[in-house]
Amino acid sequence: MTKAKVVINGYGTIGKRVADAVSLQEDMEVVGVSKTRPNFEAKIAVEKGYDLYTLPESVESFEKAGLKVSGTVEDMLKIADIVIDCTPGKVGISNKEMYDKIGIKAIWQGGEGSDIAPISFNSEANYEKAYGADRVRVVSCNTTGLCRVVYPLDKKIGIKKVRATLIRRGGDPGDIKSGPIDALVLDPVKLPSHHGPDLNTIMPEINITSCAIKAPTTFMHLHIINAEFEKDCNSEDVIEILKNRPRIRMIKDGIKSTAEIIECARDIGRSRNDMWENCVFEDSIAVEDGELYMFQAIHQESDVVPENIDCIRAMLKLEKDNKKSIEKTNKALGINN
């Protein structure tokens, strides 16, 4: 079998993880990654054996840094079946024209506006929409985390209304520029936040409001989810539904924080301590007066990685059935619930 040829434009927090995840699959391979600066990530990419590409104006700086460059980003796009745009949020839009010109299929990340592509993607909720598509956006870590819980609960019980509160990490662990250091920041002040509408790009029928704040922590986002159900049910019903989802990990055994989840990821040997699954605190799940209350933690650096893999399979028609794609991706990454 010929493997599908994938290139990653932007080898940063998401890009390097997507590259490694693609490399682990049987039906696709990385044929190039791009970087604008010859930093430590670029050096490690070369050490890992990825062919490195950069912007025409950056070739010289890479060579000065002793890093072999295989060509320009445009050269890279010409040898691939699909490009995963992992450039920083709001930068991806500027690459659209280039992808169009070369005629390559493209996936963008949730940092871009929903109008960058006609389809917003989640593996469980709307895989079939991306089947054979040319332009798709994989929604953000937070929206992905919300979809994974809201979709099955709506299908199995029926949801009248969701109220989601997102406590966002201020910056990633390796990020030395972001804040806050000692503040809770309304993000945004004006309520509700854009996260509800973002979920509606995938599930337009869900009545959802959301709000978000930024907190001085690096490890994970924390979601507080309140949902009114259409039908009577209890916490056991909810646990039963969630624990059987392919990308939900039930958290228990005394864990009560984001930091302990990451410590757990380190202990089980996860690459870069990634937690690709939603981490649902099982003991938090309560249904009172027809309403669900629950906490879940979302690993902002990695939860969209398996969705990107499934999205590649859908767009390149490598697999028609989303369940089978999810199974392949999970098996290759080592996600088993």
Added chain:
Amino acid sequence: MTKAKVVINGYGTIGKRVADAVSLQEDMEVVGVSKTRPNFEAKIAVEKGYDLYTLPESVESFEKAGLKVSGTVEDMLKIADIVIDCTPGKVGISNKEMYDKIGIKAIWQGGEGSDIAPISFNSEANYEKAYGADRVRVVSCNTTGLCRVVYPLDKKIGIKKVRATLIRRGGDPGDIKSGPIDALVLDPVKLPSHHGPDLNTIMPEINITSCAIKAPTTFMHLHIINAEFEKDCNSEDVIEILKNRPRIRMIKDGIKSTAEIIECARDIGRSRNDMWENCVFEDSIAVEDGELYMFQAIHQESDVVPENIDCIRAMLKLEKDNKKSIEKTNKALGINN
């Protein structure tokens, strides 16, 4: 006029603020404060002119530290009309027997269980219940903050249900022992949290659920309040109600975090940068689909201080009308909206 004689048992975060606030009133005075260790706070208490008392077993350590002690805690209780117990949470209960024996009126703080006293107190919501009472608990900073918003909205519009999310500061600014440093901690994991029931000790008729997490910040708690109303209303109605309350400060002018509020408190010359009022983010107030969404910040070190002053007035029958007591307290502290 003879001033009412007040003593403070436990001169820590709350105690030192209550002592200073009592000293500013015209109808009461501090006749003693107690401390178990001769630390910097004890030294500053003496410098400020407060008579210092301690436990019998601690007298020697105070003398060794060069601090003049006026007697034991029991001696202190005998010269006062009322004691404000500001000992650490769950310690106050052990003082109950001593207060009973001496026959002194006592106020406890919200760190104690609601069963420590027959009455839980909030200045606006139930001042009259504490009138002439012997044992009262001033509820916690968070519950005080919730009461100040829920009480007027329920009176003026009518509340069907409140869902409150509390993002708690991990420790106070001077606290070098508490955490987390880099985590979001479910506090508690099991939902809902005890804060709803605590508000019910003051307003039993309110249908409220709550949840709480701890974040790595020191300055303030942040509340995310969702409330379903009995009647139609809009955000202007809510703003109008809240901005006319005596202990709500509307936050605007681009402020979008807890840290900026404290910077503002420093700039306006507040003692210890205290923010005695609820800080409601005016631009966050939204009413959609019959439901209110809003953010407010609560200064955990100081918001209960004015309530303690009003509670003294009620218990000692210094003032029958809560509006007048609130006005006196606010004027003395410099709270003006």
